[in-house]
Amino acid sequence: MVCEEEGCGPYMKKGHWSPGEDERLYTQITNYGVGTWSSVAELAGLQRSGKSCRLRWMNYLRPNLKKQPISKQEEDLIISLQKVMGNRWSAIAARMPGRTDNDIKNYWNARIRKKIRKTDVKVHISTEICQNESVSYKKSSRLDLDKAIHHSTTTLHNNSCSVFEAPPGLQAFAGQLSPDYDCVSAKQNAVEQSKLPTLSSIPESNKFDLVDEYVNFLMSLPDVVPDIYTWN
DNA sequence: AAGATCTACAACCGCGTGTAA
DNA sequence: ATTACACGCGGTTGTAGATCT
Numbered sequence: 001m002v003c004e005e006e007g008c009g010p011y012m013k014k015g016h017w018s019p020g021e022d023e024r025l026y027t028q029i030t031n032y033g034v035g036t037w038s039s040v041a042e043l044a045g046l047q048r049s050g051k052s053c054r055l056r057w058m059n060y061l062r063p064n065l066k067k068q069p070i071s072k073q074e075e076d077l078i079i080s081l082q083k084v085m086g087n088r089w090s091a092i093a094a095r096m097p098g099r100t101d102n103d104i105k106n107y108w109n110a111r112i113r114k115k116i117r118k119t120d121v122k123v124h125i126s127t128e129i130c131q132n133e134s135v136s137y138k139k140s141s142r143l144d145l146d147k148a149i150h151h152s153t154t155t156l157h158n159n160s161c162s163v164f165e166a167p168p169g170l171q172a173f174a175g176q177l178s179p180d181y182d183c184v185s186a187k188q189n190a191v192e193q194s195k196l197p198t199l200s201s202i203p204e205s206n207k208f209d210l211v212d213e214y215v216n217f218l219m220s221l222p223d224v225v226p227d228i229y230t231w232n
Numbered sequence: 233a234a235g236a237t238c239t240a241c242a243a244c245c246g247c248g249t250g251t252a253a
Numbered sequence: 254a255t256t257a258c259a260c261g262c263g264g265t266t267g268t269a270g271a272t273c274t
Contacts, residue, residue, distance in 0.1 A: 016242070016268080036259065054260075055243065090262060105263070106241055 013047045017056055021046055025053055026061050059102045066098035070107050078104055 017025075028044035034057075037050030046053065059065075070078070074096065081092045089101035089108075096104065 014244075038259075050259075051245095051261095052243075058261095059242075087263070101262075102242080109264090110240060 012049050012052075014052070017060075021048070022056070022061060025056060029057060029061075059100045064098055065100065070099070070103070074099070075107075075111075078108065082108065 024044045024046055025040070028040055032043065034040055037054045039050075041048050041050050041053045044053075048056075077096065078092065081095060085091050087105075087108075089105045093099050093101040093104050
């Protein structure tokens with residue numbers, strides 16, 4: 001098979017790596033390190049793209065990778081982190097020593113997503129003005145969450161809704177929560193009173209502009225992770 | 233026993249970002 | 254400011270082995 005991607009030579013090999021190729025790559029990197037990945041491929045005498053060498057090293061050959069199956073504790077951690085960070089697999093992997101982003105992504109796609117897909121997140125936007133609007137999104141898809149967020153914020157910013165019925169976590173991702181916002185109490189109150197939180201009291205200056213800021217905020221408050229997957 | 237289907241995981245691809253010239 | 258290049262990321266596909274019918 002010939003690699004036709006940009007930067008590949010005409011005779012680049014593709015597909016699964018042989019033990020011999022692994023040996024060459026491992027020896028090259030452990031003896032001489034990585035300058036640029038394309039030079040590693042050349043110096044190791046491999047007819048592979050630099051990109052392919054990097055992937056093989058990062059996901060399979062480099063030291064300290066865990067080869068055993070993902071444990072229940074690790075699965076719980078993946079679920080928790082995915083709730084907060086979305087599909088930012090490399091960021092999740094950075095918090096799980098010995099696991100690669102590819103490991104986690106594959107595990108998520110193969111197992112966890114199937115479990116979670118059984119129920120939907122329902123996002124309702126209702127007032128006198130838009131009481132007929134009801135939007136349901138599949139919880140497992142970040143793209144669909146993005147759609148939900150976009151729909152909700154657009155509606156709010158157009159002043160066509162005064163009340164936003166959505167999980168606090170989703171509101172936060174939409175940049176609507178202040179750092180002082182109490183997700184747990186908001187949810188509890190909503191459930192007890194059948195009444196969902198309004199946004200009018202949130203100071204403009206306290207809105208989150210970046211998802212990262214929100215993620216860091218949540219990570220500093222591990223017990224206040226918004227449960228966007230079980231909210232109904 | 234054999235073909236179909238499922239599962240896990242390896243690898244590819246396209247795109248965005250950072251950096252140096 | 255622009256361009257070219259390398260890298261890293263996330264989505265997707267390919268494949269081999271296991272399991273099912």
